[in-house]
Amino acid sequence: MIDTLLGYYNQEPFRFLSAFGAILFLTLNIAAILTMSERKVAGYIQGRFGPNRVWPRGLLQPAADVVKLFTKENLSPRGSDLWIFLGAPIAMFIPAATIWLVVPFAPGLVIADLNIALLFFISITSIGALGVIMAGYGSRSNFSLLGALRGAGQLISYEVPLILSLLGITILSGSMSLVDVVDAQAGGFWNWYVWFQLPMFIAFYVAGIAEVKRIPFDLPEGESEIVGGFMVEYSGMTWALIQASEFALMGLMSAMGVTLFFGGWQPPFEFLDLGTFNWIWFGLKTALIMFTFLWIRWTLPRLRMDQLMDLGWKVLVPLTIVWLFVTAGVVLVFPSFFG
Amino acid sequence: MPQVGQGVLKGMGITLKHLFSKKITRQYPEYKRDLPERSRGLLTVDMDRCIACLQCMRVCPDHCISIEMEKRDIDGSGKPKPYAVGFVIDDTRCMYCSLCVEVCPVNCIYHTEEFEAQAYNRLELARQFGERPVDPTVDPKPTVKKKKKATAKNAPRTVERPVNEKDDAA
Numbered sequence: 001m002i003d004t005l006l007g008y009y010n011q012e013p014f015r016f017l018s019a020f021g022a023i024l025f026l027t028l029n030i031a032a033i034l035t036m037s038e039r040k041v042a043g044y045i046q047g048r049f050g051p052n053r054v055w056p057r058g059l060l061q062p063a064a065d066v067v068k069l070f071t072k073e074n075l076s077p078r079g080s081d082l083w084i085f086l087g088a089p090i091a092m093f094i095p096a097a098t099i100w101l102v103v104p105f106a107p108g109l110v111i112a113d114l115n116i117a118l119l120f121f122i123s124i125t126s127i128g129a130l131g132v133i134m135a136g137y138g139s140r141s142n143f144s145l146l147g148a149l150r151g152a153g154q155l156i157s158y159e160v161p162l163i164l165s166l167l168g169i170t171i172l173s174g175s176m177s178l179v180d181v182v183d184a185q186a187g188g189f190w191n192w193y194v195w196f197q198l199p200m201f202i203a204f205y206v207a208g209i210a211e212v213k214r215i216p217f218d219l220p221e222g223e224s225e226i227v228g229g230f231m232v233e234y235s236g237m238t239w240a241l242i243q244a245s246e247f248a249l250m251g252l253m254s255a256m257g258v259t260l261f262f263g264g265w266q267p268p269f270e271f272l273d274l275g276t277f278n279w280i281w282f283g284l285k286t287a288l289i290m291f292t293f294l295w296i297r298w299t300l301p302r303l304r305m306d307q308l309m310d311l312g313w314k315v316l317v318p319l320t321i322v323w324l325f326v327t328a329g330v331v332l333v334f335p336s337f338f339g
Numbered sequence: 340m341p342q343v344g345q346g347v348l349k350g351m352g353i354t355l356k357h358l359f360s361k362k363i364t365r366q367y368p369e370y371k372r373d374l375p376e377r378s379r380g381l382l383t384v385d386m387d388r389c390i391a392c393l394q395c396m397r398v399c400p401d402h403c404i405s406i407e408m409e410k411r412d413i414d415g416s417g418k419p420k421p422y423a424v425g426f427v428i429d430d431t432r433c434m435y436c437s438l439c440v441e442v443c444p445v446n447c448i449y450h451t452e453e454f455e456a457q458a459y460n461r462l463e464l465a466r467q468f469g470e471r472p473v474d475p476t477v478d479p480k481p482t483v484k485k486k487k488k489a490t491a492k493n494a495p496r497t498v499e500r501p502v503n504e505k506d507d508a509a
């Protein structure tokens with residue numbers, strides 16, 4: 001019986017549909033949890049409680065938010081380019097959801113083991129910039145356009161250090177498949193790439209925050225100057241979709257950071273191996289990185305535009321290039337040490 | 340170079356400390372803090388002590404106290420004394436200036452610590468204390484017309500209470 005079901009399940013339309021459902025479930029739930037925890041962390045850092053009215057202790061706040069947003073009206077400005085205006089949230093959400101395809105959650109638990117998963121990740125994340133530009137252009141609003149221009153500049157600039165920071169991993173593991181990258185980090189936390197690739201991880205982390213457009217790099221939103229940037233004109237579910245895609249992208253950046261630098265689902269010690277349940281380790285590490293995102297969000301002020309560009313081009317890009325050569329040199333000189 | 344990132348780390352240390360600090364929020368409906376002494380809450384009247392001297396009604400700048408007084412033989416001495424049959428305090432008008440409390444000779448009108456006055460109907464906020472309800476919409480002390488000639492400059496002010504019939508219909 002079960003074998004028959006599994007046989008059906010492994011056939012193409014079922015695989016496709018279940019992968020689709022799993023990705024949507026994961027993305028939306030991560031977004032919901034992150035909205036709630038963002039407000040909670042914000043409150044706790046500021047000496048408040050955060051949302052605590054919805055049972056239990058405010059943990060069901062996202063459900064209340066969703067009900068509220070569903071009942072709101074979707075407005076579009078007069079003269080807006082409606083197809084582009086309404087397409088922008090989708091263009092932002094789909095990339096944020098799609099990359100979960102290649103993330104390995106546990107041994108054997110990956111939706112698509114692409115041999116070019118890193119390339120897939122890089123190319124799909126850069127679609128996010130398209131969504132920002134579409135939102136700014138379609139809104140027919142000055143603030144939106146300003147925010148979109150800033151967003152385009154920022155996202156495209158920080159693509160470069162983001163891509164460069166991944167190359168060291170590719171050299172070390174000799175593969176672009178994320179499954180191979182995780183396998184190469186087996187055997188305890190000292191084998192994780194974060195130690196040797198620490199400058200690369202810092203570059204990846206900073207560029208990741210910039211790609212997610214969070215404080216200190218949230219110039220595209222810039223509430224104090226351009227009141228919300230590219231998403232000024234959005235309301236109701238379109239706004240919710242943009243927010244959800246940003247939070248999902250944030251969860252995704254954390255998951256990618258864990259996969260590439262913190263050994264993915266590999267437990268910190270070998271005797272803690274849980275088999276298929278290693279997704280618990282993956283989840284724990286991802287949650288920690290997500291927490292640092294929130295923590296930084298409520299600590300640092302926003303950078304100025306020129307400081308942002310300086311940091312990207314004058315610090316992160318040289319840092320990653322230098323460390324890329326260091327990695328390559330070390331691998332060339334001690335080839336046996338790295339298998 | 341060694342100083343790069345130190346400010347960030349310091350700031351993050353501070354926020355981490357505050358993350359685990361005691362929260363200072365007072366969760367209002369469940370927790371009410373004690374009001375300070377002599378705080379001016381809603382007014383209340385001790386009708387047993389009231390001698391219907393009408394001083395509070397006269398001194399009230401907002402015209403929020405209306406008293407209906409009649410002579411009545413309260414103590415059975417055969418000598419009728421002033422007695423407040425109706426006594427209404429309109430909380431929608433009161434500005435908590437405490438003048439009535441100061442002026443009362445028998446200290447029968449005073450502030451309570453109650454401060455949450457809310458209702459769906461404005462008439463509900465007019466609290467009745469006497470035996471007989473008093474209409475709070477009638478001005479208890481209409482402006483006395485002065486005997487000057489009525490010019491455009493000092494035309495007599497007519498006192499009209501802005502009562503929205505639609506609001507109060509419920």
